[in-house]
Amino acid sequence: MKDDDRNRELFEYTSGRWIYNEPRRLAERRLAFNVDELKKAAAKSVNMSISDITSFTKLAEGGFNRVFNISMKDGSAILARLPYPSTLPGRFAVASEVATLDFVRAHGIPTPRVLGYSVDDNAVGSEYILMEKLPGKPIGDGWFDLSEQERLKVLLEIVKLETKLFNIDLPVSGSIYYTRDLPPGVPKVHIPGSAGELCIGPYASLRWWFGERGNLDINRGPHDDPRLVLQAPAEKELAWIRAHGQPRLPFERAYRETFDYQRQNPEEHTKSLMDYIRLAPHLVPTDTNLNLPVLRHPDLQPNNIFVSEDFTITGLIDWQHSLVLPTFLAAGMPKSFQNYNDEESISFVPPQLPNDFDSMGDEDRVRVQEQYRRRHVHFFYLGFTQRMNDRHWHALEHESGLLKRRLFNDAGSPWEGLNTPLQMDLVRVLENWSNIASPNSDGTVPACPVVFTEQEAQRRAALDESLRETDSEMERINNVLGVASDGWTTNEMFESAKERAMLIREEGLAAVSDDPWLREMTERHWPFDDCDEDE
Structure with a gap:
């Protein structure tokens, strides 16, 4: 191999392609x-x-x-x-x-x-x-082909390992470092028992450093008070908006039609962040066990789980961006195991194949079998957690926990022209206030510090529904094209994905050909064309 070819192989991304904005994606990875x-x-x-x-x-x-x-x-x-x-x-x-x-x-x-x-x-x-x-190999896509017993073995071991993590005593929230690797003046709290070598310092998750956020003079932790943990991500976004926020189109181009292709004002997001900060003190559980700091794996999915031939776990990889958070915020099912879109999974019902499964056609059997697999994973992850990991199960039992975590995550997400997720979270909090707010010392529920009119709540709900429909449609189209949400596909699929994307584009433009303005907007903001990501 020539030196130039060898350098390209070593220095550049060669494991796939992007059907749009590929030069930018490649430059980021060179x-x-x-x-x-x-x-x-x-x-x-x-x-x-x-x-x-x-x-x-x-x-x-x-x-x-x-x-x-x-x-x-x-x-x-x-x-x-x-x-x-x-x-x-x-x-x-x-x-x-x-x-x-x-x-x-x-x-x-x-x-x-x-x-x-x-x-x-x-x-x-x-x-x-x-x-x-590590010995063994990652489960990867083979996760979908495991037998029930193989899946159960992996899930049981995962929960056992998570139980070990939940039982580690940690002093504060933040991320773990060797003390020697943090520059002088960076806040840190030593981890007991590590002879001063290990400490908890600033949050290492991407959202704290994305874009110009890395240059902000803000408090990135560590935090010993769960109220500060809740408020800090929103204060980070407020600082960024004050320094750099400008009206912009939603980053996801498919969302722009919902907003009539108008730039969204960061001041609207500022109001939501301020509402969230007013709510934050009421979100802290009165149960001190739910406030204990805990470390979780940041991306527990099949590609990061190594197993032996008999499906014994030999290693968990990719701990980049790991966080220590209060238990009520750290809790939750890993995305690869959850099935919250399914009523039976939410109800924690033991999964069963339908009685007429054997007589179904091939297409229906595949669909039902996949539904069963998802229910099976969801149910037994929860079942093993209930049996073995009391701290995690206690947090999962709280019906408001899922909403609190979503609210916390959306408040800390980098603003890229979309206000609706946090706005809708706030509406749901208001609707469920009696279950979410920590009670006063006399047992009464404090008044919610945030109020919306019914008209405003309905406006937000309508926008949220429109965005959900767009998400479903984009997921369907991405599956047809064979691409990920960012346009990535395999080298082998690249040309065919580009061709299919062009055909879908032509069909989309033909559907709005009677409206010149809508056709112009559709063409200008087509989600599978190259674009300026900062507009």
């Missing part, structure tokens, strides 16, 4: 680094020399990192994980993941052993983590 210096660092981490390396290959590329496999003469292998230039919060993300991996490993969670890392300027030209290669 990372030129010193290959020989990385090899030297890897060999040194296991007391070998660069001459002991037999191969250096790209193993995987995800949303935030590129992973290389470094094979040694003795048959061992080292994994080198380098973040993309666009991955935030840079050195904090790497430093926090290293410390988190070591911390949870010491508490019985199987994770890759960190062999070396760097978060400062170095000869490699990038932050990096060097790790041992």
Whole structure:
């Protein structure tokens, strides 16, 4: 392989394509680094020399990192994980993941052993983590093909590992770091029992650093008061809006028709954030156990779960952006296991296949079997949690917990021209106030500090319904095209996806051909064309 071709393979994203805005996505992921210096660092981490390396290959590329496999003469292998230039919060993300991996490993969670890392300027030209290669392989798409017993075994082990996490005593909310990796002056709280080596410092999740937020002089934690934990993300967004907020179109172009293609005012979001901050003190549970800080895996999905041939879990990977939060905010089912859109799953009913399953046609059998699989996973994750993880189950039992977590997440989401999610959360809080508000000392429910007219609540509900319908339609179209929500597809599917997208575009424009203005708007804001993402 020529050097130019080899560098392209190592430095650039080659694991898929995007059907729109591809140059931008590729630029975000391009990372030129010193290959020989990385090899030297890897060999040194296991007391070998660069001459002991037999191969250096790209193993995987995800949303935030590129992973290389470094094979040694003795048959061992080292994994080198380098973040993309666009991955935030840079050195904090790497430093926090290293410390988190070591911390949870010491508490019985199987994770890759960190062999070396760097978060400062170095000869490699990038932050990096060097790790041992775990035995086994990720479940990945094979999750959908597991037998019931195999699924149950994995779910049971997941819940056992989560129980270990919930039983760890942590002093405050934030993210975990080695004390040595935080610059002087950065707030930190030492973790008892770590001899001062480990601490909890600023939140390492992306939303705290996205865009210009990384330059804001704001309180990113750690926080010892759940009221501060609740308020801080909204205060972060208020600070960003005051410094940088400008009217803009919703980032998701498919939403723009709902708003008549008009720019949305950040001041409207400011009002919602202020309403949320007034509500926040009332959202803190009176049960102190629900306020205890807990660490969860940030993305517990099949690609991050390694198993042996008999489906014993050999490791959990990708702890980047991990957070310590109060239990009532950290609780919740991992997205890959939940099935909240299904009434039977919500009711916690044991799943069963219908009596006429064997006589169904092939298409109906596939649909019903998939529905059953989702119910099966949802039910048994909850069932195992109820049996083994009291702290988590106690938090999940609170019917207002799901709404509180959604409210907290939407208040902290970076504003990109969409006000409706937080607005609708506030309406739902008002509708369920008696179940959500923490009671006064005399047992009475305090008055809700936020009030909406019925007309305003209906306006928000209508917008929310329109956006949900758009989400469903976009999911259907993405499935037809074979692309992810950001337009990503496999290299093999790229050309056919582009062709199908063009056909759908022509059909969409033909459907509005009688209205010149609507046709112009549809063409200008078509969701599968290249666009300016900052308009």
